[in-house]
Amino acid sequence: xxxxxxxxxxxxxxVREHIELLASLDAVPVPLxxxxxxxxxxxxxxxxxxxxxxxxxxxxxxxxxxxxxEPLSEAIAAGLPTLGxxxxxxxxxxxxxxxxxxxxxxxxxxVSVRRNAFGRQIDSAETRLETAWGPAQxxxxxxxxxVTYGSSVTPVATLxxxxxAVTQGSITGIAFHPELTGETLFHRRLLDSIA
Amino acid sequence: MSEATRHxxxxxxxxxxxxxxxxxxxxxxxxxxxxxxxxxxLVREVAERGELPVVLFVAGGIAxxxxxxxxxxxGADGVFVGSGIFKSGDPAKxxxxxxxxxxxxxxxxxxxxxSRGLGEAMVGISVADIPAPHRLADRGW
Numbered sequence: 001x002x003x004x005x006x007x008x009x010x011x012x013x014x015v016r017e018h019i020e021l022l023a024s025l026d027a028v029p030v031p032l033x034x035x036x037x038x039x040x041x042x043x044x045x046x047x048x049x050x051x052x053x054x055x056x057x058x059x060x061x062x063x064x065x066x067x068x069x070e071p072l073s074e075a076i077a078a079g080l081p082t083l084g085x086x087x088x089x090x091x092x093x094x095x096x097x098x099x100x101x102x103x104x105x106x107x108x109x110x111v112s113v114r115r116n117a118f119g120r121q122i123d124s125a126e127t128r129l130e131t132a133w134g135p136a137q138x139x140x141x142x143x144x145x146x147v148t149y150g151s152s153v154t155p156v157a158t159l160x161x162x163x164x165a166v167t168q169g170s171i172t173g174i175a176f177h178p179e180l181t182g183e184t185l186f187h188r189r190l191l192d193s194i195a
Numbered sequence: 196m197s198e199a200t201r202h203x204x205x206x207x208x209x210x211x212x213x214x215x216x217x218x219x220x221x222x223x224x225x226x227x228x229x230x231x232x233x234x235x236x237l238v239r240e241v242a243e244r245g246e247l248p249v250v251l252f253v254a255g256g257i258a259x260x261x262x263x264x265x266x267x268x269x270g271a272d273g274v275f276v277g278s279g280i281f282k283s284g285d286p287a288k289x290x291x292x293x294x295x296x297x298x299x300x301x302x303x304x305x306x307x308x309x310s311r312g313l314g315e316a317m318v319g320i321s322v323a324d325i326p327a328p329h330r331l332a333d334r335g336w
Binding site for chain 2: 011012033034062065067
C-alpha cells in the first residue's frame with residue numbers, strides 16, 4: 001500500500017509538530033495553504049486532513065482570505081477523514097458560543113464549542129487523559145470545550161466533567177494538543193480510518 | 196529592510212556557529228555559553244536543534260509584500276510590520292497583501308500579485324537618523 005497523504009492546514013499555528021508526527025507514522029504530510037494544494041485536476045490530493053491548533057479567529061480569516069475554507073469544508077462534509085485539534089475543533093464546529101467579531105466555522109461537526117474554556121495561556125497544562133480509545137498524554141493550551149452536541153456525535157473524553165474530545169463519522173475533534181507531547185493515538189486512528 | 200536583513204542573518208549565522216561547535220568540539224559550547232552569558236543547557240539545545248526554542252520574528256523597515264516574503268525565505272517564523280503599513284498610502288490593503296505574501300512566501304506568483312496596486316509605500320528611514328534610545332536592536336542589553 002502506498003503511504004497515505006495527509007493534508008495539514010498550514011496557515012497559522014502549530015503546523016510543524018503535526019507534520020513531524022505524521023511523518024514519524026509513515027504518512028506523507030502535505031501542507032495546505034491554497035485550494036490547489038487540496039484539489040488537483042483529478043480531485044482530492046490528500047487521503048485525510050488535520051486542522052491544527054492556533055488562534056482560531058486568525059485561522060478562520062486566513063482560510064477565507066486564501067479561498068481554502070470552502071473547498072476544505074466541502075471535502076470534509078463529503079467524508080474526508082479529518083482530525084481537528086484545539087482551534088481545528090472550533091473550525092469544524094456547527095456553532096461557536098463566543099466567536100471573535102466576524103469569526104465563522106465550517107459546521108461539519110454537530111457540536112457547539114466555547115473558546116478558551118480552561119483559562120488563559122498561563123493556565124496551560126499537560127495532563128494524562130482517559131479516553132474511550134485508551135489513555136493519552138496531551139497538552140491543553142487555551143483549550144475550547146464542547147458545550148452541546150447532536151445525536152450523531154459521540155463524546156470520547158472529558159476533563160473535569162467537560163467534553164474535550166468527540167467523533168462523528170469520519171471526523172474527530174479534540175480540544176487539546178497531542179502533537180506537542182508526541183502522543184500518537186489520534187493520528188494513528190486517523191490513518192487507520194483511511195479506506 | 197537592511198536592519199531586518201542584518202538581524203536575521205546574524206541570528207542564523209550564530210546558530211550555525213553553535214551547530215558547528217557541537218559537531219567539532221562540544222566542550223567549546225561551555226565557552227560559547229559563557230560568551231553569550233546564556234545558560235549552557237539552552238545553548239546546547241539551540242546547537243542540537245539548529246534553531247531557537249522560541250518562534251523567531253523579524254522587524255525593522257519591512258514595507259512591501261516582497262520584503263516580508265524575503266524575511267520568511269531567510270528563515271523567520273513571522274514578521275512584525277508597523278510603520279511599513281501605517282505610513283503607507285493604503286494601510287488596510289497593504290496589511291492584507293503582506294499577510295498573504297508572508298503565508299505563501301514560497302510562491303513568486305502570489306507575491307507578485309499581492310504587490311500590485313498598493314499605492315504609496317513607506318519611505319525608508321535610515322538607522323543613523325533614529326536616535327539611539329529608539330533603536331530596538333540596542334534594547335534589552
